[in-house]
Amino acid sequence: MGRKGVLKIVIILMFAVLFIGLANLDLLQGSRFRRLSDSNCIRLIPQEGSRGNILDRNGQLIVGSRISYDVMILPQEPEQIDRALEGISRILNISPGELKSVFRKNYFSSSLPVTVASNIELKKAILLGEYKLEEPAIIVQSNPLRDYPYGTLASHVIGYVNEIDRWRLTKLEDYGYKTKDIVGFGGVEEKYDYYLRQEEGGLSVEVNHRGKFTRVLGFEPPRNGRDVQLTVDLRIQKIAEEALSGRKGSIVIIDPQNGEVLAMANYPNFNPAVFVNKRTRLIAGLFNNPASPLINRAVSSSYPPASIFKIVVASAALELRKINLATSFLCRGSMMIGSRKFSCWDVHGMQDVISALAHSCDIFFYRTGLLLGAQNIHDYALKLGLGKSTSFELPYETSGLIPSPLWKKINRFQNWFDGDTANLSIGQGDCLVTPLQAVDMVSVFANGGYLPSPYIIKSVGGVDLSAKKKRMLRVGFRRETLEIVRRGLRAVVSGSRGTGSVLSGLKVPVAGKTGTAQVSRGSTHAWFVGFFPYDKPKYAICVFLEHGGPGHAATVIARQVIEAMIKQGII
Amino acid sequence: MRSSFFRILVLALIIAGLGILSIYSSTYQKEGVWQDIYKRQALWVFLGLVCFFAAARLNYRRLWDANYLIYGIALFFLFLVFALGIIRLGAQRWLRFAWFNFQPSEFAKLAVIIFLARYFSKKSVDDISLLSGKFGIFRGIILPFIFVAVPMFLIIEQPDLGSGLMLLLVFVSLLYLTNVRLKYIIIMIAILVLPLPFFWHFLRDYQKQRLLVFLNPNIDPLGAGYTVIQSRIAIGSGGLFGKGWLSGTQSQLYFLPESHTDFIFATFSEQWGFLGSILLLLMYYLIIRQGFIIAQRTQDSFGRLLAYGISLLLALQVFINIAMNMGLAPVVGLPLPLMSYGGSSMLVTFIALGILVNIDRTRSVF
Numbered sequence: 029m030g031r032k033g034v035l036k037i038v039i040i041l042m043f044a045v046l047f048i049g050l051a052n053l054d055l056l057q058g059s060r061f062r063r064l065s066d067s068n069c070i071r072l073i074p075q076e077g078s079r080g081n082i083l084d085r086n087g088q089l090i091v092g093s094r095i096s097y098d099v100m101i102l103p104q105e106p107e108q109i110d111r112a113l114e115g116i117s118r119i120l121n122i123s124p125g126e127l128k129s130v131f132r133k134n135y136f137s138s139s140l141p142v143t144v145a146s147n148i149e150l151k152k153a154i155l156l157g158e159y160k161l162e163e164p165a166i167i168v169q170s171n172p173l174r175d176y177p178y179g180t181l182a183s184h185v186i187g188y189v190n191e192i193d194r195w196r197l198t199k200l201e202d203y204g205y206k207t208k209d210i211v212g213f214g215g216v217e218e219k220y221d222y223y224l225r226q227e228e229g230g231l232s233v234e235v236n237h238r239g240k241f242t243r244v245l246g247f248e249p250p251r252n253g254r255d256v257q258l259t260v261d262l263r264i265q266k267i268a269e270e271a272l273s274g275r276k277g278s279i280v281i282i283d284p285q286n287g288e289v290l291a292m293a294n295y296p297n298f299n300p301a302v303f304v305n306k307r308t309r310l311i312a313g314l315f316n317n318p319a320s321p322l323i324n325r326a327v328s329s330s331y332p333p334a335s336i337f338k339i340v341v342a343s344a345a346l347e348l349r350k351i352n353l354a355t356s357f358l359c360r361g362s363m364m365i366g367s368r369k370f371s372c373w374d375v376h377g378m379q380d381v382i383s384a385l386a387h388s389c390d391i392f393f394y395r396t397g398l399l400l401g402a403q404n405i406h407d408y409a410l411k412l413g414l415g416k417s418t419s420f421e422l423p424y425e426t427s428g429l430i431p432s433p434l435w436k437k438i439n440r441f442q443n444w445f446d447g448d449t450a451n452l453s454i455g456q457g458d459c460l461v462t463p464l465q466a467v468d469m470v471s472v473f474a475n476g477g478y479l480p481s482p483y484i485i486k487s488v489g490g491v492d493l494s495a496k497k498k499r500m501l502r503v504g505f506r507r508e509t510l511e512i513v514r515r516g517l518r519a520v521v522s523g524s525r526g527t528g529s530v531l532s533g534l535k536v537p538v539a540g541k542t543g544t545a546q547v548s549r550g551s552t553h554a555w556f557v558g559f560f561p562y563d564k565p566k567y568a569i570c571v572f573l574e575h576g577g578p579g580h581a582a583t584v585i586a587r588q589v590i591e592a593m594i595k596q597g598i599i
Numbered sequence: 600m601r602s603s604f605f606r607i608l609v610l611a612l613i614i615a616g617l618g619i620l621s622i623y624s625s626t627y628q629k630e631g632v633w634q635d636i637y638k639r640q641a642l643w644v645f646l647g648l649v650c651f652f653a654a655a656r657l658n659y660r661r662l663w664d665a666n667y668l669i670y671g672i673a674l675f676f677l678f679l680v681f682a683l684g685i686i687r688l689g690a691q692r693w694l695r696f697a698w699f700n701f702q703p704s705e706f707a708k709l710a711v712i713i714f715l716a717r718y719f720s721k722k723s724v725d726d727i728s729l730l731s732g733k734f735g736i737f738r739g740i741i742l743p744f745i746f747v748a749v750p751m752f753l754i755i756e757q758p759d760l761g762s763g764l765m766l767l768l769v770f771v772s773l774l775y776l777t778n779v780r781l782k783y784i785i786i787m788i789a790i791l792v793l794p795l796p797f798f799w800h801f802l803r804d805y806q807k808q809r810l811l812v813f814l815n816p817n818i819d820p821l822g823a824g825y826t827v828i829q830s831r832i833a834i835g836s837g838g839l840f841g842k843g844w845l846s847g848t849q850s851q852l853y854f855l856p857e858s859h860t861d862f863i864f865a866t867f868s869e870q871w872g873f874l875g876s877i878l879l880l881l882m883y884y885l886i887i888r889q890g891f892i893i894a895q896r897t898q899d900s901f902g903r904l905l906a907y908g909i910s911l912l913l914a915l916q917v918f919i920n921i922a923m924n925m926g927l928a929p930v931v932g933l934p935l936p937l938m939s940y941g942g943s944s945m946l947v948t949f950i951a952l953g954i955l956v957n958i959d960r961t962r963s964v965f
Contacts, residue, residue, distance in 0.1 A: 031775055035911075036891060042918040043884050047877065049925040053835040054873035061835025065869075068832065069848040236852040242628075 070245065071102070071235050073141060077226030078172030080253030082186055082216055084262040085288075085486055091186055091300075093172040097153035100141040100167040101131065102241075112163040113144065119155050120145055141167055147305070164241065172226070174304045180297045182265050184324035185258065185422065185484065187215025188300035213303075214322065216485070219423050220256050223488050227251035254489030259288035267592040268293035271585050277554075277573035278325040278463045279589065284471035284559055284568040287480030287500065292464075296321035327420055330428040330460035331572065334545035335388045335527075335579065336557045337409070337455025339470065339513060341397055342381055344408035346509040350399040353512060356380045359391035365446050370394055373544075385516030386523040388542065388579075390454050397453025402444055405452055406432035411503055412469045413479050414461050421485050428465055431458040456546060467570035470540070470557040473514050474565035477505050517541055518562055528556065528583045534590055536599055537562035540569075542579030551575045554582035560590060561599070603889055603959045604655065607952050610886045611651075611937055615644045615945070617879065618938035621867045625850040625858040636859065636940060643942045647949030654953025658961055662954070663901055666717045670746070673710035676703035677753040684757060693943070702943035704754045704762040709947050711747055711766055712773070712908035718743055719777040720900040729778055729900060739779040740787045744770070760806055761931030765915060767791075772911050773904065810929050827926045829855045830865040834876075834925060841872025859940045861932060864924040880921070886952075887914045893959040902958040909951045 053061065078093040099120075101112055113131065117124040127144050134142045148156075153168050160166045174189050192200070192211045203222065205211065211225070212218040229250030234242045268279040268291040281291040298321045302310040314321055323329060345351045359376035362369050372390040376383075384392035397405060409415055415430030429435075431452060433444035451457035461469075464482060471480050478500035487493055517539035520528040527542040540558020547553060554576040559565040569589065571582040593599050623637040662669070680694060680703055693700035722729060734740075747770045755763035774784050799807070833849035836842070845851075847869040850858040858866045868876040890910030897903045913936055920935040922928035934944045 032895070032907075035772065035776065035907075039887060039891070039914050042914065043880060045927070046880055046918065046921050046925070049922065049927050050834070050868070050873060050876050050880070053831060053925060054838055054868075054876070057835050058838040058873075061832045062838060064832045065836035065849055065854075068829075068854050069852050234848070234852070236854075242852065 069234050069236070070232055071140075072230050072232050073167060073169075074228050074230040075169070075250045076171050076228055077250035077252040079174065079189070079210075079226050080224035080489070081255045082224075083255060083257045084260050084265070085258060085290075086261065087257070088262045089177065090182060090258070090260070090262065092175045092177065094175040095150075096147045096171050096173045097150065097156075098143050098146040098169045098171050099148060099153075099156055100143050100169055102141050102165045102167060103135065108163070108165055112165045115159050115163055116144060116156065116166065119152055119159060120148060146171070147173070174300065176299070176301045176304075178266075179301070180299045181262075181269060182260060182292070183215075183297045183300055184294045184322075184326070185215050185260060185292050186300060187212050187217035188298075188303045189213065189217055190303045214424070215324065215422055216256055216258065219421055220485065220488065224253040224256060226253040256485060256489075257487040259283075259290065259484050259486045259494075260292065261290045261598075263596060263598060264291040264593065265293060267291070267589055267596070269295075269297075271588040271592070275573055275576055275585075276319065277571070277576055277582075279572070279585070280326045280463050280467045280570045281589070282467055282471065282480065282482050282568050284474035284480060284565050286494070287468075287471070287482045287497070288486070288494075289464075289482050289484040290567065292324075292326050292484070294323075294325045298322060324422060324424065325572070325574070326463045327422055327425045328462075330426050330462045330465075331553050331574070332457070332459055332545040332547070333414075333455040333461040333466060334543035334553070334555060335455060336466055336470075336541045336543040336555050337459060337461070338385060338388065338393050338453075339473070339517070339541055339557075340409045340412055340414065341393050341400065341405055341453050342385060342516065343412075343473075343505060343509055343513050344404055345396045345400050346381065346512055347408070347505055348400065348404060351381060351396055353380065353382075357384075357392045357395045359389050361391075363391055363394060365394065365398070365450050368447055370447070370450050381512060382516045382519050383523070385513070385541065386519035386526040388520075388527050393453045394450040397449050398446060400449075400453075402431075402433055402449045402452055405449070406430050409459075411479075412472055414465050414469060418464060418468055418482055420464060420482055425464075426462060428462050429458060429460040455543065463570045463572040466555065466557045466572070467568050470517075470559060470570070471568040472503050472505075473510060473517060473539075474559035474568050475500070477503050477507075477510050479503050514539060514562075517558065521558070527579060528558070530580070530583050531558075531587050531590070534587065535594055536560050536590060538586075538590065539565075540583075540586070542583055544577075544579040547575070551577055554579050556582035556586045558586065566599070567593075603893055604956045606889055607886060607956055608651070610882050610889075611949065611952055612644075612648075614879070614882055614886075614937040615647070617867060618863065618935075618940075619644065620844065621863050621870070621938065622859045622940050624845050624847060624870060625855075625863075625866045627845070628851050639942075640940050640945075643945040646942070647945045650946050651949040651953040651956075654950045655956040655960065657953075657957065659902060659905065659954050659957045660899075660961070662713050662905070663717055666714055669710045670714045673703065673707040674750060674753075676701070677707055677750055679703070681753050681756060699942050702941070704757065704759055705943040705947045707750045707754060708762065708765060708769070708912055709909075709951055711750060712769060712912060713905065714746060715743060715770065715773050716901055716904035716908055718746070719773070719779075720904055722900075734779055736783050736786070740774070740783045743774075744787065758803055758806065759932055760802075761919070761933035764931065765912070765919070765933065768915050769908060769912055772915075773908055776904065776907050826856050826862065826930060827923075830862050830924050831926050833858075833862075833865040833869040837869045837872040837876070839873045841868070841870050841875055844870050846870060861920065861930075861934060861939060862924055863938045863940070864921050864935055867938070868924075883913075883917045887917075890955050893955055897958055899958075899961075902961070906955055906958050909955050912951065913948070 081089055082091040084090055099116055101109060113127045114124050117127050131142055131144050156168050189210050189212050192205060192209045212221040229248040231247050232245045234245050236242055264281055272279055272293050272295045276295055278294040282289050296319045298314050356378045359372050359379055361375040362371035376387050376389045379389045379392045409430040415428050417425050417427045436442055436444050452459055468482055480500050483497050485493055520526045520541055521531045521538050528540055531538045538558055538560040539562045540556055543555030545553035554573040556571040559568040569586055571586045573582050619637050619640050622640050626633040626636050693702045747766055751763045751766045833855050849855045849869050850866040855862055855865055887910050890906055894903050894906035897906060916933055916936050919928050920933050923930050934941055936948045
């Protein structure tokens with residue numbers, strides 16, 4: 029081949045190199061470069077929809093949204109930013125230095141608008157909107173924020189909203205959650221976040237190499253989150269919270285006929301608005317408070333049930349025919365079990381099952397419990413919904429604990445003794461129950477033998493969910509058993525020496541059971557579980573006071589609640 | 600023959616037309632004088648056509664006679680630029696005429712090719728054989744190199760490294776095509792390449808920077824590497840079919856500097872994609888191939904060398920410019936013939952094509 033041929037091949041090779049280079053850029057790496065090109069010139073200005081509202085059962089607003097205004101700056105040339113910041117500082121009365129440091133802190137990349145001030149007044153927002161004509165780098169963004177018209181009301185049911193944390197982000201990334209997203213923590217806000225959540229829309233604009241706006245490419249309207257309607261009745265919730273007024277504990281009121289939660293009040297509570305306003309000091313206070321105000325005591329804490337557990341023992345014994353209406357035991361104030369002395373809180377004399385319930389006689393239940401055996405008590409407690417989760421909708425539900433010989437063997441490496449049975453018979457020992465479980469358990473005797481699965485969400489986005497809820501579970505007690513226990517519970521209130529006799533003067537007949545739980549340190553826990561009206565129960569209630577003294581204290585609060593409900597014409 | 604005349608004319612016109620479209624698309628969003636730039640380019644294409652027809656009519660053998668004059672004029676202009684550059688203390692690549700800027704380096708490329716073609720096709724008085732086969736190392740290499748080195752030095756001093764190196768490349772490839780012994784050529788290349796590290800010190804800072812950036816554009820993404828990165832993005836984002844005419848965001852929104860001159864290929868490729876770019880490459884290839892065909896069938900050794908020289912000049916400029924657009928070659932200021940905005944390059948390219956056509960036409964007369 030001559031020199032000319034060689035040269036020709038060189039030329040062809042040169043073009044081949046260009047061809048391969050083009051194929052590499054366009055075909056192999058084309059999509060990557062396309063992305064780079066888009067990120068060069070496309071900027072997104074996000075617009076938030078508003079988070080779904082939370083309503084009560086009558087459609088009354090519990091949590092809504094209000095519009096707040098944020099000022100953002102599209103980072104462009106430095107001197108332009110300085111000028112814009114100066115203008116903003118003049119209008120907002122914030123020193124330019126402070127604005128500058130905020131800008132520097134929030135600056136992410138030249139492609140994203142930077143928030144320099146948030147939550148500003150409407151008037152100033154309008155002023156800034158006019159100023160934008162001079163300084164196009166300014167963006168005034170309307171931003172719906174969570175609004176709590178009732179402050180702390182039902183705070184544990186609702187939960188709060190805050191910036192997503194790392195743990196939730198890793199879990200929810202696949203569902204389209206991003207860093208800096210506002211998500212729910214605790215309560216309905218967390219559990220139904222996916223529905224409440226708004227969809228971000230926004231403006232996509234084209235900019236040139238200096239970040240200067242050239243044209244609008246598209247607009248995607250933001251979508252509001254779906255509303256969640258609760259089964260809670262705002263009036264009853266208010267009554268319950270007022271009755272609790274500053275005492276540690278919780279009140280749960282449900283409809284025993286279907287398990288709808290009508291009120292769930294806890295104290296200490298918190299104001300979810302502090303998370304919206306980012307009041308760092310207050311938020312830190314909430315987390316560091318030893319009384320744990322963020323805990324929903326009604327579902328997330330469990331306590332020894334004490335005498336309210338006697339309902340379980342009584343119904344188990346009746347059901348297994350270990351006792352009947354005629355069975356009586358003599359209470360002399362104490363008895364020996366093994367080598368230990370077990371005492372009653374009073375001397376009751378001869379007690380049958382009804383009077384033993386009414387007077388909360390320990391001796392009767394020690395004996396009944398021993399007749400039954402620990403395993404039977406455990407089984408019937410589980411049948412009545414204790415010791416396991418109620419599969420309630422709010423997060424962080426605890427299952428409580430009903431001990432059994434097997435449990436003790438596994439967890440304590442110890443044998444079960446009769447003393448343990450006696451302790452269990454009066455709801456002491458290792459036994460733990462949540463207030464929600466307690467009210468669920470007593471509902472069985474209010475509705476004629478069905479264990480409700482309590483729920484708090486009535487509808488989401490206008491779709492009624494109550495039909496999809498779990499059915500009431502038939503416990504399978506004999507009519508007779510139910511009737512006897514019901515009479516016993518009524519006697520607690522109506523009997524002259526009944527432990528709940530404070531409730532007897534009410535216009536509405538109430539039945540229930542008190543409980544005083546002894547704890548290793550501090551004052552006793554006070555319980556009252558019951559339902560009313562007695563003949564046709566519409567409400568089941570549990571009042572629990574943490575270290576609140578004797579059961580009587582809880583009964584007094586129950587009386588306040590029921591009185592207020594009568595007064596407001598709810599019953 | 601008519602066919603080569605028409606082929607070259609049609610291909611050159613299509614490419615120049617695409618060039619005008621690309622210039623329009625890259626500047627139509629800019630304000631002021633920018634908006635008229637495509638009209639000026641259209642004017643240059645028109646003037647180029649006039650030159651093309653004129654050159655095609657003018658017997659190329661006259662260039663043999665005017666050879667020293669042309670070379671002298673080119674040197675004169677280069678000296679003028681050099682002198683003005685010293686006076687104005689800065690980069691100076693063009694001479695300002697009444698209403699346009701004349702870039703002598705473009706003209707010098709053609710002048711040097713004509714000069715070399717003549718030099719190597721001188722014949723022995725005795726037996727009409729080519730003298731170049733009997734050249735020793737002095738007459739074969741050193742003497743012509745001096746003639747190339749003077750304008751090359753002046754061009755590199757402007758500073759315009761790309762055009763200067765272009766002269767060198769054309770010189771080496773023309774040497775290769777003549778009968779000069781291969782041994783001498785290799786010796787010359789060795790002499791040129793070995794002291795390269797030494798020449799490094801004579802490069803200007805920005806030229807060093809560009810060479811370093813060529814090796815890794817990301818060392819300076821906002822400075823010298825910026826252009827290459829943006830131009831690669833522009834080409835790559837075109838994909839298979841391109842973003843469509845007037846829809847190239849890279850070139851229209853100023854992300855790509857020099858989008859209407861040295862980086863016009865990136866502008867074109869962003870809008871017309873892989874397919875459009877391949878078609879463009881094909882058209883360039885066809886023109887160059889036509890040049891080679893003309894050279895091959897020309898009996899006259901001056902005409903042959905001239906045709907080879909012109910085709911090589913075109914091929915090398917196209918290759919280096921597009922390779923630099925794709926980041927395969929360092930960024931040296933070289934226009935893409937027939938497409939980049941600029942009168943001098945356009946006129947010289949059309950004149951060169953006209954000479955090419957004339958060589959083919961005159962062949963039949965002999």
